[in-house]
Every structure is written in structure tokens, then in C-alpha cells.
Amino acid sequence: MSTVADVVSESFPVNDEALFRPIETTTARFHITVVVLLTFTCFMLGAYARQLWLGLGVTGLNTPVYWGIYITNFVFFIGISHAGTLISAILRICHAEWRRSITRAAEVITVMVLFFGAGSVVVDLGHPERALNILFHPNFRSPLLWDVCSVTMYLTASVLYLYLPLIPDLALLRDRGRKRTWLYGVLALGWTGTPRQKHLLERAIAVMAIVVIPIAVTVHTVVSWVFAMTVQPMWHSTIFGPYFVVGAIFSGIAALLIALAIIRHVYHLEEYLKQIHFRHLGQLLLVMALLWFYFTFAEHLTVFYGAEPEEMHILFSKLTGPFAFGFWAMVACCFLIPVPILAVPRWRTVKGTVWASAFIVVGMWLERYNIVVPSLSQPRVLPSRMVYFPSLTELLITLGFFSTFILFYVLFTKFFPIVSVWEVQEGREKSLEEVCERVSGYIPLPMTEADNYRNLRRPQSIR
Amino acid sequence: MKGARLDMPRWGMVIDLDKCTACQACVVACQVENNVAFMGPSEAQRGRAIFWMKLAAFPEGKFPESKVRFMPMPCMHCDDPPCAKVCPVDATNITPDGIVRQIFSRCIGCRYCTTACPYTRRYFNWYKPEWPGESSMALNPDVSVRPKGVVEKCTLCHHRLQNAREKAISEKRPLAPGEYIPACVESCPPKAMYFGDLDDPNSEVAQLSRSSRAFRLLEELGTKPKVIYLREGERSGVNRS
Numbered sequence: 001m002s003t004v005a006d007v008v009s010e011s012f013p014v015n016d017e018a019l020f021r022p023i024e025t026t027t028a029r030f031h032i033t034v035v036v037l038l039t040f041t042c043f044m045l046g047a048y049a050r051q052l053w054l055g056l057g058v059t060g061l062n063t064p065v066y067w068g069i070y071i072t073n074f075v076f077f078i079g080i081s082h083a084g085t086l087i088s089a090i091l092r093i094c095h096a097e098w099r100r101s102i103t104r105a106a107e108v109i110t111v112m113v114l115f116f117g118a119g120s121v122v123v124d125l126g127h128p129e130r131a132l133n134i135l136f137h138p139n140f141r142s143p144l145l146w147d148v149c150s151v152t153m154y155l156t157a158s159v160l161y162l163y164l165p166l167i168p169d170l171a172l173l174r175d176r177g178r179k180r181t182w183l184y185g186v187l188a189l190g191w192t193g194t195p196r197q198k199h200l201l202e203r204a205i206a207v208m209a210i211v212v213i214p215i216a217v218t219v220h221t222v223v224s225w226v227f228a229m230t231v232q233p234m235w236h237s238t239i240f241g242p243y244f245v246v247g248a249i250f251s252g253i254a255a256l257l258i259a260l261a262i263i264r265h266v267y268h269l270e271e272y273l274k275q276i277h278f279r280h281l282g283q284l285l286l287v288m289a290l291l292w293f294y295f296t297f298a299e300h301l302t303v304f305y306g307a308e309p310e311e312m313h314i315l316f317s318k319l320t321g322p323f324a325f326g327f328w329a330m331v332a333c334c335f336l337i338p339v340p341i342l343a344v345p346r347w348r349t350v351k352g353t354v355w356a357s358a359f360i361v362v363g364m365w366l367e368r369y370n371i372v373v374p375s376l377s378q379p380r381v382l383p384s385r386m387v388y389f390p391s392l393t394e395l396l397i398t399l400g401f402f403s404t405f406i407l408f409y410v411l412f413t414k415f416f417p418i419v420s421v422w423e424v425q426e427g428r429e430k431s432l433e434e435v436c437e438r439v440s441g442y443i444p445l446p447m448t449e450a451d452n453y454r455n456l457r458r459p460q461s462i463r
Numbered sequence: 464m465k466g467a468r469l470d471m472p473r474w475g476m477v478i479d480l481d482k483c484t485a486c487q488a489c490v491v492a493c494q495v496e497n498n499v500a501f502m503g504p505s506e507a508q509r510g511r512a513i514f515w516m517k518l519a520a521f522p523e524g525k526f527p528e529s530k531v532r533f534m535p536m537p538c539m540h541c542d543d544p545p546c547a548k549v550c551p552v553d554a555t556n557i558t559p560d561g562i563v564r565q566i567f568s569r570c571i572g573c574r575y576c577t578t579a580c581p582y583t584r585r586y587f588n589w590y591k592p593e594w595p596g597e598s599s600m601a602l603n604p605d606v607s608v609r610p611k612g613v614v615e616k617c618t619l620c621h622h623r624l625q626n627a628r629e630k631a632i633s634e635k636r637p638l639a640p641g642e643y644i645p646a647c648v649e650s651c652p653p654k655a656m657y658f659g660d661l662d663d664p665n666s667e668v669a670q671l672s673r674s675s676r677a678f679r680l681l682e683e684l685g686t687k688p689k690v691i692y693l694r695e696g697e698r699s700g701v702n703r704s
Contacts, residue, residue: 055611057589062510064583066574126572126612133571139553144575230579231545231684382519382583386510
């Protein structure tokens with residue numbers, strides 16, 4: 001009788017060359033992608049230089065609408081960042097074995113997108129060169145300062161959390177000795193894979209996985225507090241903290257699904273990113289879509305039923321007024337379209353989940369816009385007489401932020417394995433045994449197959 | 464009030480809406496006194512005009528029973544200002560004598576204060592302020608000209624307080640009542656505006672603030688504004704019901 005381990009090693013491809021291929025071979029398609037993305041980056045830099053020179057007058061902002069799509073982008077990007085660290089940490093803690101080939105791709109999103117979240121605020125400043133006044137004259141009563149603290153902490157933790165599981169892979173790259181050996185050598189910190197090193201690394205990853213979860217929740221809660229702490233109608237809401245966190249995870253998973261589908265397609269990693277990954281993430285996405293709808297419904301119904309005039313102005317500007325298109329597009333993109341796709345198992349394929357994710361990403365951007373702009377347009381006194389519309393400068397900078405984020409992500413895949421090699425290998429070697437042990441630990445009656453398996457393994461582990 | 468001191472006055476303003484004729488003399492006086500840039504008609508169309516003192520129109524009712532109420536609105540100089548709380552760099556705060564000030568050289572231009580102010584009484588310099596032609600010769604040397612990218616607002620003509628205080632100190636005497644008044648109050652033709660120390664129970668503003676006609680804008684938000692309005696109705700008979 002063959003053991004489970006034998007079956008495993010037979011059914012999986014043993015060499016993971018496919019994971020190194022993106023780093024070691026570069027196609028013309030990659031160069032074209034980089035050039036296209038860089039073009040948008042250049043447009044962004046040009047637009048920003050002009051804005052710096054002339055002032056924020058080049059935006060579409062005006063007197064009550066002091067914040068526009070820059071702040072929308074800020075909230076959106078910080079939201080997307082929840083794709084990585086939070087999802088990967090939760091899956092790690094839950095010992096979800098299917099996580100192994102998706103954690104890296106998720107964590108990179110977090111780290112990269114945080115720069116653009118923070119950058120969106122800097123772009124929005126009238127005097128970015130004075131930004132360090134935050135250190136010289138901090139006012140700790142300001143939610144914006146809380147934000148600076150929490151985003152900095154989140155970025156630090158996320159970089160660490162990305163770097164730690166990267167170390168064994170860096171050592172693998174160093175030992176292959178094909179490209180940039182010196183770089184990988186320095187970054188691998190002398191990893192040789194001794195039991196002690198492995199033990200320390202496992203401990204460190206486990207600790208970080210737990211640490212990043214409260215930090216991630218804090219970050220998006222504090223982002224919501226920038227709005228909720230003011231007394232402005234439809235911002236001053238206790239639901240905002242959890243509402244924003246749910247929205248963040250929601251948009252984050254959607255962004256992750258899109259990234260995974262592109263990686264899978266471009267680098268031919270169908271063996272590593274399987275249907276099942278998309279199905280599982282699609283299920284998670286479905287849960288988040290329902291949660292998002294629940295929060296949105298609760299928030300708007302409470303406002304409607306309470307019928308305070310100030311809040312009603314804003315609510316109706318969203319439902320039937322100048323913001324109606326954005327509002328109903330948001331409802332369609334975040335709920336009406338993706339939920340059927342994700343709920344019907346036959347449609348929850350790679351293609352289906354990616355389509356749903358694309359709608360969700362657009363919808364969640366609109367959601368952030370619908371929170372920021374309508375409240376500012378209808379303040380209690382002296383409401384706006386015109387509808388804010390972003391200027392070309394704002395659109396170019398926004399486009400540039402998206403393209404530069406994608407550029408950074410693409411470049412990462414050219415330097416480091418986007419699917420964690422050692423974790424996949426470890427999964428092949430250890431996870432089946434672990435899962436069997438775990439399951440047989442809580443199954444009430446003896447399981448014949450697993451028991452046999454355990455009996456086979458036990459003498460070895462004692463030895 | 465945060466930072467209040469017993470020996471300090473608490474400057475406040477009373478605006479009698481019965482006397483106010485909506486002539487906007489206060490608006491013009493403020494613009495000239497405080498070097499407020501006029502951004503031109505096209506920028507004003509886009510909602511970019513700056514008015515430290517603004518005559519706000521509140522239309523009421525439907526035609527033909529419609530009317531418009533007017534209200535001169537400076538910064539409310541709240542005792543508990545929502546704007547000062549949220550400034551990340553402490554560029555706006557409340558002085559011991561109750562003036563909510565703006566430190567132009569420290570402001571990073573994040574516009575959190577402008578979004579947090581429930582009265583929309585704060586303005587942002589979208590462009591570099593400009594004074595076309597000869598109007599640049601009329602700039603007030605006592606008031607700094609703001610750069611682009613900072614928030615600005617009514618300071619209750621703080622420079623006038625500084626001048627009056629310096630004069631009083633050089634003459635070794637306390638500041639006399641009426642020695643310091645902002646330009647809007649000084650220019651009001653029907654004398655609808657009063658200014659003084661709200662903590663001095665005998666001052667005109669303190670007495671008027673106890674009037675049964677007295678109200679503060681959005682009082683329910685707990686911001687404790689120090690601009691107090693006297694309701695219309697005593698003379699004009701608007702509140703007939």
C-alpha cells in the first residue's frame with residue numbers, strides 16, 4: 001500500500017522552475033507594459049509639477065468642496081492595502097493551506113499601494129514642502145495625525161511581514177546564482193535553512209501575522225475617523241469605523257483577485273494559482289459584498305428614517321440629486337452585479353470572479369467618492385452652488401497613481417518570486433501530514449486512512 | 464474655554480439683524496483691511512472667492528410669498544472650535560483672549576479645518592493671491608499677504624488688537640473699551656455691530672448677549688460661538704405671528 005506522501009509527490013510537479021521564470025527571462029511584452037505604464041507616470045509628474053507651480057486652483061475643488069478625488073484616492077488606496085496583509089495574516093493564522101501560493105501576491109499589494117495612499121494626501125496638500133510640520137508641531141487631537149501614525153506603523157509592519165517570508169526565497173535565488181546574486185545575497189541575511197533559522201523564522205512570521213491584524217483594522221478605522229470625528233452631516237457616524245474596514249477588505253480581495261488572474265495568465269502559473277484559489281477568494285468576496293450591503297443599507301436607512309434636514313439634503317443629493325449617477329452605479333458595481341456572479345457556483349470561475357472584482361474595484365472607488373464629496377457639497381450653512389467635477393490635472397494624477405502602482409507591482413515580480421517558492425515546497429512536504437493530524441485530532445471515531453497514516457509516520461517522528 | 468485666563472478679555476461680537484441693512488460695507492471694509500485678494504469674476508464663478516466677512520443670503524418661502532434674510536457672517540470664533548481640534552500641525556488655535564487664529568507660515572494646506580468648520584467660514588488660497596493694477600498699492604502693511612496653498616480666515620482684525628495693546632502698554636495703562644474694534648464693526652453704517660469683552664458683565668456686548676433676541680448660529684453643535692446675533696423682529700415687525 002502506498003503512503004499518502006507517495007501519492008502527493010507523484011501528483012505534483014516537483015520542480016518549481018515556473019516560479020523563477022518571470023525573474024530570469026524577460027519578454028518584449030514586459031517592456032511594452034513598462035513603457036505604457038511609465039507614460040502615464042510621466043503625465044502624472046507633469047500634471048503634479050504644474051499643480052505645484054500654479055497652486056491647487058488647477059483642480060476642480062472650490063469653497064465648500066475642499067476635498068475631491070485626491071482624498072477619495074487616499075481612502076481607496078488605503079482600502080486596497082487590506083488585500084494583502086490582512087487576508088494573508090488571517091489565512092496563515094487559520095492554517096488555510098490554499099493560502100500558500102497567494103500570500104506573497106497579496107502582501108506586495110499592501111506595501112506598494114500604501115505609498116500611493118500616503119502619496120494621495122501629499123498631492124492634496126497646498127504646501128507639501130511643509131509636510132514635516134507634522135513632526136515639528138504635532139497636534140495629537142487631530143485625526144489626521146492619528147492617520148499619519150497608524151499608516152506609518154502599518155507600512156512598517158507590512159514591509160516586515162512581506163520581507164520575513166521572502167528570506168528563504170532570496171536565499172534560493174542567491175544559490176541559483178543566475179542574476180543579481182549580490183543583491184539576493186545581501187537581502188537573504190545569510191539564510192542557510194538550518195533548523196534553528198527555520199524555527200526563528202516561523203516564530204517571527206507567526207508573531208507578525210498576529211500583530212498586523214489589529215494594526216490593519218486600526219488603520220482603516222482611523223481613516224474613517226478623519227471623517228466621522230467632524231460634526232458634518234453624514235460623516236459624523238459611529239458606523240464609519242467598521243463600515244470602512246469592511247469596505248477595505250472588500251475592495252482589497254477584489255484587487256487581489258485581479259492581480260492573481262493577471263499573474264496567472266501572464267506568467268503561466270495555472271498550476272500554482274488554480275481554480276480553487278479563485279473559488280475560495282470568490283466566496284470570501286461574496287461574504288464581504290453582503291456585509292458591505294448590510295452596512296450601506298443600515299447607514300442610509302438610519303439617516304432616512306431620522307430625517308434630520310441637514311442629513312436629508314445630502315442623502316437626497318445622492319439618491320436623486322446630482323450624485324445619483326455615482327450612487328446607483330456604486331450600488332450596481334458593489335452589489336447588484338457581483339453578488340449573482342459570486343453566488344452561483346457555476347459562475348464563480350476565474351473569469352467570473354475577475355469580472356465581479358473589476359466591478360467591485362470601480363464600485364468601491366465610487367463609494368469613497370460618495371462619502372467624501374456630497375457631504376462637503378451640502379454643509380449646514382452656505383451650500384455649494386455648483387457640482388464638483390475633477391479637473392484634467394486631478395484625473396491625470398489619479399491615472400498616474402494607478403499606473404505607477406501597477407508598474408511597481410510588475411517590477412516586483414521581475415525581482416522576486418511572486419509566488420512563495422519555499423512555502424509551496426513546504427506545503428508539498430508537510431501540509432498533508434499536518435492536515436491529517438489536525439483532522440484526526442477532532443474526528444470522534446478513528447479514521448482508518450488517517451490512522452494508518454499516523455501509525456506509519458509515528459516511529460519516524462520519535463526517531 | 465481652553466487656555467482661558469481670568470485677566471484676559473474674551474472678545475466677542477454682537478450683530479443686530481434688525482439694524483442690519485445688508486449694505487455689505489462690513490464685507491468691503493474687511494476685504495480692504497485684511498488684504499483679502501479678489502480673485503476675479505471667473506474664479507468667483509467657480510466658488511473660489513474669499514470673504515472673511517460674508518453676507519449670507521437665506522431665501523425663505525416660495526414666490527410670491529418669498530423673501531430673503533441676510534446675515535453678515537464672520538468667523539464665529541467658537542470657544543470650542545472644531546477647526547482647531549483637527550489641524551494636524553496646530554496651525555490654527557485659539558488664543559487666550561478667545562480669537563481663533565491661523566498661522567499662515569505653518570499651515571500645510573491639508574484643508575481639514577475647512578471641512579471640519581460647520582459654518583464654512585474658512586477659505587483656501589487656490590492660487591497665489593493677486594491685486595490687479597493700483598489695488599496692490601492699497602495693501603495694509605499691518606496684515607501679512609498670504610501665499611498660495613494656505614487656509615485663511617477672519618482674525619477679528621488681530622493686528623488692530625496688537626496695535627492697541629502696544630499703545631496702551633507704552634502709555635502704561637490698561638486697554639480701554641472701544642480702543643480695539645475690527646474693521647467691519649467700525650465701518651457699519653447703521654451701527655448694527657457691537658464688539659467688546661464678553662467676560663465683562665458691564666460691556667455692551669455682554670449686555671446685548673443676554674437679550675431675549677440673542678441667538679448663536681448652530682448653537683446645538685456645542686461649538687460655543689462668540690458671534691452673537693440679535694433676532695429680527697423687534698423693530699421691523701417681521702415676526703408678526
